[in-house]
Amino acid sequence: MTVIAMWCRHCDDDIIGIGKNIPWNVPSDAKHFLDVVKEQTIVCGRLTYESFPNRTIEGCQIYVLSSDVAYELSNPAYHALISSQKELADFEGDLYIAGGASVYSLFMTGKEKLKPQIVVDCIYYGDLQKSEGEPISISDSVAVLQKNYRRISPFYCQDNVKSAIWIKKGDFVEQSVLKRIVAILEQNAELQW
Numbered sequence: 201m202t203v204i205a206m207w208c209r210h211c212d213d214d215i216i217g218i219g220k221n222i223p224w225n226v227p228s229d230a231k232h233f234l235d236v237v238k239e240q241t242i243v244c245g246r247l248t249y250e251s252f253p254n255r256t257i258e259g260c261q262i263y264v265l266s267s268d269v270a271y272e273l274s275n276p277a278y279h280a281l282i283s284s285q286k287e288l289a290d291f292e293g294d295l296y297i298a299g300g301a302s303v304y305s306l307f308m309t310g311k312e313k314l315k316p317q318i319v320v321d322c323i324y325y326g327d328l329q330k331s332e333g334e335p336i337s338i339s340d341s342v343a344v345l346q347k348n349y350r351r352i353s354p355f356y357c358q359d360n361v362k363s364a365i366w367i368k369k370g371d372f373v374e375q376s377v378l379k380r381i382v383a384i385l386e387q388n389a390e391l392q393w
């Protein structure tokens with residue numbers, strides 16, 4: 201089992217959203233996310249789930265975290281409701297942690313077996329768009345990343361976003377998963393060390 205977290209945060213303040221929206225529009229970054237999670241199993245919080253068009257990502261199995269046991273999923277054949285991280289304790293495949301802030305924090309600091317071995321850290325250097333609601337930052341998860349992980353890739357730079365792959369110090373990492381992610385990030389990217 202490999203657990204992979206992937207996010208795109210704004211430089212300096214680690215903001216990933218304002219209200220329910222991501223306050224930038226970078227199609228190449230959105231495509232990287234969709235390519236990385238393509239046909240994979242993802243885990244997300246209810247608010248992030250509601251931010252996906254039609255509450256779905258085609259071809260993905262989605263675990264949705266919510267305390268509302270009556271929450272109606274858009275596609276129960278592919279999506280499952282979970283009320284705690286514990287329900288994934290016996291999961292054996294690869295899991296892609298897709299946010300939002302509360303879910304990144306839960307996995308970066310939660311049960312050891314479910315801590316991501318790989319983090320795809322994308323940083324957006326442009327201006328934030330105006331949006332309604334409170335800014336949502338992942339500074340706590342970034343602090344864990346900087347303390348417990350090491351960067352093993354160059355920065356893949358494209359359209360004002362710099363992406364890099366980090367792995368958890370001391371953990372074995374499945375090479376086939378890494379190779380697949382590298383192949384996605386390096387397409388059309390300028391590399392910087």
Ligand SMILES: NC(=O)c1ccc[n+]([C@@H]2O[C@H](COP(=O)([O-])OP(=O)(O)OC[C@H]3O[C@@H](n4cnc5c(N)ncnc54)[C@H](OP(=O)(O)O)[C@@H]3O)[C@@H](O)[C@H]2O)c1
Binds near residue numbers: 208244267302
């Ligand atoms: N830039 C990026 O890479 C990126 C990625 C993903 C999301 N986002 C942005 O992040 C923002 C959303 O983040 P968020 O932190 O506010 O919301 P979120 O993590 O998407 O969802 C929060 C909800 O998930 C459920 N939840 C979380 N932890 C739980 C637990 N341990 N047990 C049971 N339920 C749990 C709760 O649902 P209930 O209220 O139903 O109990 C909670 O209200 C949006 O702006 C979104 O666009 C950005």
